[in-house]
Amino acid sequence: MKYSARYGAAVFGALTLLPVITTAQDNNADHDAEHARLETLTITSRPPGSQSLEHTAQPVTILSGEALERHQSNTLGETLNHEPGVTGSHFGAGASRPVIRGLDGPRVRVLQDGIGALDVSTISADHQVTIEPFQAEQIEIMRGPATLLYGSGASGGLVNVVTGRIPEYVPDFAADVLGQYESANNGRTLGVKARGGGDQFAFHFDGLERDAQDYEAEIGTIDNSFVESSNYNLGGSFVGSRGFLGVAIGRYESTYGIPTAEDDDHDDDHGHGHEDVFIDQEQDRIDFAGQLDQPLPGLRSISFRSGYNDYTHTEFEGPGEVGTVFENEAWESRLEFNHDPIGPFTGSFGLQYIDRDFAAIGEEAFVPPAEQQSIGLFVFEDTDWRDWHFEFGGRIEHQDTEPANSDDISHTVYSVSGGALYEFTPGYAVGLNASRAERAPALEELLSFGPHLATGTFERGNADLKEETSNNIDLSLRKTDGGLTWRVNLFVNYIEDFIYLQSQDSDGDGQADFVDDAGAPGDELLLVDYSQADALFYGAEAEVMYGLFDNANGALDLRVFADWVRGRLDGGPRDGDNLPRISPARLGFAFDYHRGPWQADIENIFVFEQERAAPLETETDGYSMLNAGVAYTLNRAPAETRLFLRARNLLDEDARRHNSFLKDAAPLVGRSFLVGLNARF
Numbered sequence: 001m002k003y004s005a006r007y008g009a010a011v012f013g014a015l016t017l018l019p020v021i022t023t024a025q026d027n028n029a030d031h032d033a034e035h036a037r038l039e040t041l042t043i044t045s046r047p048p049g050s051q052s053l054e055h056t057a058q059p060v061t062i063l064s065g066e067a068l069e070r071h072q073s074n075t076l077g078e079t080l081n082h083e084p085g086v087t088g089s090h091f092g093a094g095a096s097r098p099v100i101r102g103l104d105g106p107r108v109r110v111l112q113d114g115i116g117a118l119d120v121s122t123i124s125a126d127h128q129v130t131i132e133p134f135q136a137e138q139i140e141i142m143r144g145p146a147t148l149l150y151g152s153g154a155s156g157g158l159v160n161v162v163t164g165r166i167p168e169y170v171p172d173f174a175a176d177v178l179g180q181y182e183s184a185n186n187g188r189t190l191g192v193k194a195r196g197g198g199d200q201f202a203f204h205f206d207g208l209e210r211d212a213q214d215y216e217a218e219i220g221t222i223d224n225s226f227v228e229s230s231n232y233n234l235g236g237s238f239v240g241s242r243g244f245l246g247v248a249i250g251r252y253e254s255t256y257g258i259p260t261a262e263d264d265d266h267d268d269d270h271g272h273g274h275e276d277v278f279i280d281q282e283q284d285r286i287d288f289a290g291q292l293d294q295p296l297p298g299l300r301s302i303s304f305r306s307g308y309n310d311y312t313h314t315e316f317e318g319p320g321e322v323g324t325v326f327e328n329e330a331w332e333s334r335l336e337f338n339h340d341p342i343g344p345f346t347g348s349f350g351l352q353y354i355d356r357d358f359a360a361i362g363e364e365a366f367v368p369p370a371e372q373q374s375i376g377l378f379v380f381e382d383t384d385w386r387d388w389h390f391e392f393g394g395r396i397e398h399q400d401t402e403p404a405n406s407d408d409i410s411h412t413v414y415s416v417s418g419g420a421l422y423e424f425t426p427g428y429a430v431g432l433n434a435s436r437a438e439r440a441p442a443l444e445e446l447l448s449f450g451p452h453l454a455t456g457t458f459e460r461g462n463a464d465l466k467e468e469t470s471n472n473i474d475l476s477l478r479k480t481d482g483g484l485t486w487r488v489n490l491f492v493n494y495i496e497d498f499i500y501l502q503s504q505d506s507d508g509d510g511q512a513d514f515v516d517d518a519g520a521p522g523d524e525l526l527l528v529d530y531s532q533a534d535a536l537f538y539g540a541e542a543e544v545m546y547g548l549f550d551n552a553n554g555a556l557d558l559r560v561f562a563d564w565v566r567g568r569l570d571g572g573p574r575d576g577d578n579l580p581r582i583s584p585a586r587l588g589f590a591f592d593y594h595r596g597p598w599q600a601d602i603e604n605i606f607v608f609e610q611e612r613a614a615p616l617e618t619e620t621d622g623y624s625m626l627n628a629g630v631a632y633t634l635n636r637a638p639a640e641t642r643l644f645l646r647a648r649n650l651l652d653e654d655a656r657r658h659n660s661f662l663k664d665a666a667p668l669v670g671r672s673f674l675v676g677l678n679a680r681f
Helices: 005-027 065-071 443-447
Strands: 060-064 086-088 098-100 108-112 138-143 157-162 174-182 187-198 201-212 227-240 243-257 278-293 299-318 321-342 345-362 370-385 388-403 409-425 428-439 449-452 457-460 468-479 484-503 525-551 554-569 586-595 598-607 623-636 639-648 672-680
Touching: 060 065, 065 138, 098 108, 098 138, 098 157, 201 243, 370 443, 388 443
Parallel strands: 108 157, 457 525
Antiparallel strands: 060 138, 086 098, 138 157, 174 187, 174 672, 187 201, 201 227, 227 243, 243 278, 278 299, 299 321, 321 345, 345 370, 370 388, 388 409, 409 428, 428 468, 449 457, 468 484, 484 525, 525 554, 554 586, 586 598, 598 623, 623 639, 639 672
């Protein structure tokens, strides 16, 4: 099945008109209790008093509750792949980071309860994020670079996974038990979560075990795509009348295979090689958090969060054959002061510190050992005036990189952002957000030199890289009340000195150079250098929610979404070249039905063909991803038990994600059925 990108853009244009077309109908609707209302949600990654989802000029999505449960997957990227503007990078079943508006890696910051993941997932697409989606209470997605509270480098956006492992209040006792089985990979998942406390003490515990074999795709079994993982965490807090103080400790382990490209000399019946390359991850993490209310005159609160991570990542070239070992020991701390109103303004200011000790040893040690420290100062303020909401922020950050065998590298970056939201009539608002955010080059961009077997490249970093500057404008139009709600986002992101991997042609024959794993001329690895040129990203996102009916026959809701992004170089010798691995346009719809204890849903996402490929990059066919589910909730003491059956990729499509390095070797999972239960006590 093929869908052209131009047709996708046309359909998207039609969708953006849908809110205008349906407004007249909605204006005549009776705004009473039978109409759907947005669930009250707060953005934990914004300062107190500025956490309303519908009171921010920046495009933000919160995934929680039943919607989160329905889409939870083995990886964070696949969990968020159903959200407008967000796709997963998909490096087999074991690794998938979120890609926001065509940007990924260090340009998308991933947080756990406001502190970074502290792993090495930004260094390579085959490195998994050490955050378990099944243990999330909610996931917050911020699009665009206006994420100044948490770092200057997130020019694509930010994802914050809220786990509640350090309780901020004393909850009533509750526990959840999850068990599910998936047919496509004989996958079994078992998870548990409990919370409670008494007097002034609160606790949280969660644990998860997963065991999945090689998965089935439309083309057959994808060899070496197994995943085994476990994650256990325990947290506790002392809660007083003026705040809390808590700690959480956790252990994460994961072993997963890396599907390899076809090998004519070692093919099996499915045409895949037998190189049993797999990754073994181990992580010990400890987090601290606290808050004191009304500590001093003029301050509403002082809060802090800190996380320490001891991470080891071993890449095996076969059973017992160690290839490369990555080690990452990191601290991240932030101190935030939330002040009383100063004139019309409320907000926060604070500082953030990150210390990282990184080392890689072995065959694929393409990044040398280095220590890296950064310290940032930030401020965020907002105010309301009549029907207007204004917000602005700024950040200054200094980063020092100390390689083991070369001179130190320093960068100081500055970022500012501002936004306005105007509610021009009750329930309708238009927002504008603008930012200029600088990003210091990442460790791998500065220091890489060597073979990167996962991506089939020989990478050469550049210690002289300049800071990258993102100039972003977001324009949004939204309707937040009534039976019909919708939002449309338009964005332009012009990135000066954009850092990217450029293939080399040293002999001028018009063909890219290939080298061996020592860098000598050969035919194995594509020779790429980290280079800089200006780049332009632009696109749009839209989402419509409509309550079709809510009566004695049940409730039926419709969700329609679409997104589209374009990325290309602007200027320099490769002016106009498309950037690689930019996701094509998508159009999706879903129906969600509830009646008594029953719930059913069906979703179809059309992914259009990507014709605008980068040089040396193949085009990707479109596909249609059809998913469905049914659930029954049984309320019998002592538990509320939800039994569910879900089907994914019902059409058994040969679906290949354009932004995946492994799209030719490892398509997405084929037709698969999940059966399970979720018991809540």
